Structures are given as C-alpha cells and as structure tokens.
Amino acid sequence: MPTFxxxxxxxxxxxxxRAAFRRLETIATDLTERYGYREIETPLxxxxxxxxxxxxxxxxxxxxxxxxxxxxxxxxxxxALRPEPTAGIVRAYIQHGMQTLPQPVKLTMTGPMFRYDRxxxxxxxxxxxxxxxAIGDPGPAIDAEIIxxxxxxxxxxxxxxxxxxxxxxxxxxxxxxxxxxxxxxxxGHVDELPQLERDRLERNVLRLxxxxxxxxxxxxxxxxxxxxRLCGPCAEHFASVKAHLDALGIxxxxxxxxxxxxxxxxxxxxxxxxxGREGQQQALGGGGRYDGLIELLGGRPTPGIGFGVGLDRVxxxxxxxxxxxxxxxxxxxxxxxxxxxxxxxxxxxxxxGQVQLRDLEAGSQQLVPLVDLxxxxxxxxxxxxxxxxEG
Ligand code: AMP
Numbered sequence: 001m002p003t004f005x006x007x008x009x010x011x012x013x014x015x016x017x018r019a020a021f022r023r024l025e026t027i028a029t030d031l032t033e034r035y036g037y038r039e040i041e042t043p044l045x046x047x048x049x050x051x052x053x054x055x056x057x058x059x060x061x062x063x064x065x066x067x068x069x070x071x072x073x074x075x076x077x078x079x080a081l082r083p084e085p086t087a088g089i090v091r092a093y094i095q096h097g098m099q100t101l102p103q104p105v106k107l108t109m110t111g112p113m114f115r116y117d118r119x120x121x122x123x124x125x126x127x128x129x130x131x132x133x134a135i136g137d138p139g140p141a142i143d144a145e146i147i148x149x150x151x152x153x154x155x156x157x158x159x160x161x162x163x164x165x166x167x168x169x170x171x172x173x174x175x176x177x178x179x180x181x182x183x184x185x186x187x188g189h190v191d192e193l194p195q196l197e198r199d200r201l202e203r204n205v206l207r208l209x210x211x212x213x214x215x216x217x218x219x220x221x222x223x224x225x226x227x228x229r230l231c232g233p234c235a236e237h238f239a240s241v242k243a244h245l246d247a248l249g250i251x252x253x254x255x256x257x258x259x260x261x262x263x264x265x266x267x268x269x270x271x272x273x274x275x276g277r278e279g280q281q282q283a284l285g286g287g288g289r290y291d292g293l294i295e296l297l298g299g300r301p302t303p304g305i306g307f308g309v310g311l312d313r314v315x316x317x318x319x320x321x322x323x324x325x326x327x328x329x330x331x332x333x334x335x336x337x338x339x340x341x342x343x344x345x346x347x348x349x350x351x352x353g354q355v356q357l358r359d360l361e362a363g364s365q366q367l368v369p370l371v372d373l374x375x376x377x378x379x380x381x382x383x384x385x386x387x388x389x390e391g
Pocket of ligand 1: 084115117122123124125126127128129282283284285286287308309310311312313
C-alpha cells in the first residue's frame with residue numbers, strides 16, 4: 001500500500017491546534033465587530049487575471065508562487081487559488097456595486113491562502129490569514145486606526161510586544177520619478193547585482209529594495225529613499241498617519257525598505273514583527289493602502305487600505321513565548337524536586353554583571369552582582385542552616 005501524506009507545505013490542524021486557530025478567529029470576530037467590519041467570504045479561487053492585475057505580474061506571489069488550477073479543456077478559463085485576500089475582496093466590491101453603499105465599506109475575512117512557496121519554518125503552501133479591508137476612505141486617520149486594530153488583535157491573542165514597521169511608497173504623482181531615479185542608481189551598480197535582481201531591475205525595481213539576498217544589503221542602504229522624495233500630498237499624508245499613531249501611543253520604526261511584495265500599494269505600508277524575530281519569514285502580518293487597485297480591477301477610482309495577519313505565525317509565536325516562560329518555570333520546579341536550596345538565574349541582567357539569586361525555600365529572589373555571588377550564597381546558605389530569618 002502506498003503511504004499517503006498531506007501535500008508538502010500543508011499540514012493537518014489536529015484538534016489541539018485547530019482550537020488555537022478557533023481562539024484567534026473568535027478574537028478577530030469580536031474586534032472587527034467593534035470596529036464596524038462585516039464578514040465577507042470570497043471563493044478560494046479566482047480568474048488568474050484578478051491576481052495578475054490586482055497583485056501585479058512582476059511579483060513573487062504571481063510570478064513564482066501562484067497555484068494554477070489545471071484547465072479541464074483548452075477553452076477553460078485560467079484559474080488560480082487565492083494567494084492573498086485583497087484582490088478577491090476588491091473584485092467582489094466592484095461586482096456587487098458596493099461603491100453605492102455608505103463609504104468606507106469595512107470588510108473582514110479569515111481563511112486559507114495558497115502560495116507555491118518553498119516550504120520552511122513558518123512558511124507554508126496553505127496558510128491562514130485574518131484580513132480586514134476598509135474601502136472608500138482616503139485616510140490618514142483610518143490608516144492609524146487599522147494599525148491600532150491589528151495591534152489589539154495581537155495583544156488580545158497574547159502577543160503584546162509587537163513592533164510596527166512603517167513606510168510610505170508614494171503614489172502615481174511621485175513614484176514614477178522615484179522609480180526612474182532608483183533604476184538609474186541600480187544600473188550604475190549592475191555588476192554587483194545578483195542575477196535575479198538584475199532581471200528585475202528593468203521590470204520592477206522596487207522589488208530590489210526588499211530583496212532577501214544578503215548581497216543587496218549594502219547597495220540598498222545607500223539607495224535613494226522614497227520618503228525623501230514624496231510629493232506634497234503624500235508627504236502630508238505620511239506625516240499625518242504618524243501623528244495619528246503618536247496620538248494613539250503607537251510606537252513605530254520607519255523602514256525605507258518596506259515596499260511590500262505586492263504591486264498595488266500606494267502611500268502607507270506597514271508590517272508587524274515579534275521583537276527579535278525580524279526578517280521576512282518572521283512578519284506576523286502586514287498591509288497597506290491601495291488607492292489604485294479598485295480602478296485597476298475595473299471599478300471607479302476608490303481609495304482603500306487593509307492588512308493580513310498570518311495566523312499560522314501567530315500560533316507559532318505564541319508557542320515560542322510559552323516555551324520561553326515555561327522553560328524557566330520547569331527548570332525551577334525540577335531544581336526544587338532535587339532539593340536544591342538556591343537557583344542562580346542568568347537572564348538579561350547578566351549584561352550588567354548581575355544575576356538573580358532565588359531562594360527556593362523562601363520563594364524570594366534578589367539581584368546580586370556576580371562578584372558578590374559567592375559571598376551572598378554562603379551567607380544565605382548559613383541562614384538556611386540556622387533557620388530562615390537569621391543571619
Ligand atoms: P503578505 O501579504 O505576503 O505580507 O502576507 C501577510 C502575512 O501572511 C505575512 O505577514 C505572514 O504572517 C503571512 N504569510 C505570508 N505568506 C505565508 C506563508 N507562505 N506561510 C505562512 N504565513 C504566511
């Protein structure tokens with residue numbers, strides 16, 4: 001008998017893990033309701049052209065990662081599994097005439113996405129996204145509101161130290177001149193470019209800025225920055241988004257390399273990271289403004305903004321945090337079982353030459369300079385021999 005397995009890059013969510021996803025879905029439902037979003041459900045597949053136009057033909061997502069469905073006959077339309085939710089939701093917004101509803105139309109959807117990516121830790125071929133889209137509002141207040149909503153989701157889920165990376169990538173008024181300048185810059189360094197980046201240079205130069213190739217880091221560091229070249233309205237919009245974030249008490253890191261993998265973004269782009277887990281695979285979510293997308297898919301010019309949170313990665317990040325805290329607790333428990341009287345905990349304080357000295361019998365803990373550790377331990381041990389409170 002052959003041994004059947006789930007396809008590479010996919011996995012079964014067994015009951016325990018399914019419950020972790022269900023918990024996140026419940027948090028998402030509660031929050032989005034409070035922020036005035038209504039649920040939508042679009043098909044798992046669309047005409048391939050929806051993604052080619054809506055995501056952009058020269059993107060990894062479409063060029064390399066699209067799951068194409070084999071056509072039944074030669075005349076069959078070309079279909080693809082959805083790699084992200086925005087293009088399908090915008091297609092539905094146009095198809096159902098949602099432009100006539102009071103704007104913005106706030107929509108949310110949670111479900112599986114598909115990318116024919118090379119599977120690795122935290123990167124699957126079928127993964128879940130919790131997505132929100134606010135269509136018909138040019139911002140900037142809603143840009144900050146949507147970032148606030150995402151952060152509340154992470155916090156309710158149990159991740160309260162999420163870092164916001166923020167950028168603006170301009171619009172049709174200022175981006176073309178910037179793209180020309182960037183192309184000229186990279187042409188001047190064409191010999192230093194890895195082959196893949198050289199191929200992309202003339203087709204989608206922005207992609208070079210978020211290249212994963214380490215050879216690009218130095219070149220990107222000195223590349224012209226879009227945020228220094230925004231037109232008046234884009235600069236004003238960006239400044240205002242930041243002011244709104246400040247007013248909400250949301251700290252952020254400005255990240256000039258944050259152009260996002262998808263073509264349709266304009267102005268605000270953002271990504272969320274768990275601290276210490278940066279790098280593209282570790283983004284827990286991201287999104288941005290797409291003021292050109294509705295028109296690109298055949299609708300009236302309409303602004304929009306949204307984000308997608310990677311639920312698989314949120315579950316992984318929660319598990320990692322749990323392990324980190326559980327580890328210490330477990331170690332202390334096992335030390336107590338071994339009848340140890342003291343534990344020396346080497347933590348972040350070690351950088352400052354200090355350790356935590358924990359008295360396992362008294363349950364007390366004190367910060368002790370390393371140089372004093374032997375003396376303190378001896379004194380504390382003596383007090384144990386004579387009974388706590390003495391010496
Ligand atoms: P993106 O639209 O590529 O920024 O994706 C939004 C979020 O979905 C990312 O920040 C990740 O958390 C998650 N994500 C994207 N691709 C994958 C994947 N292949 N496997 C798991 N999560 C993913």
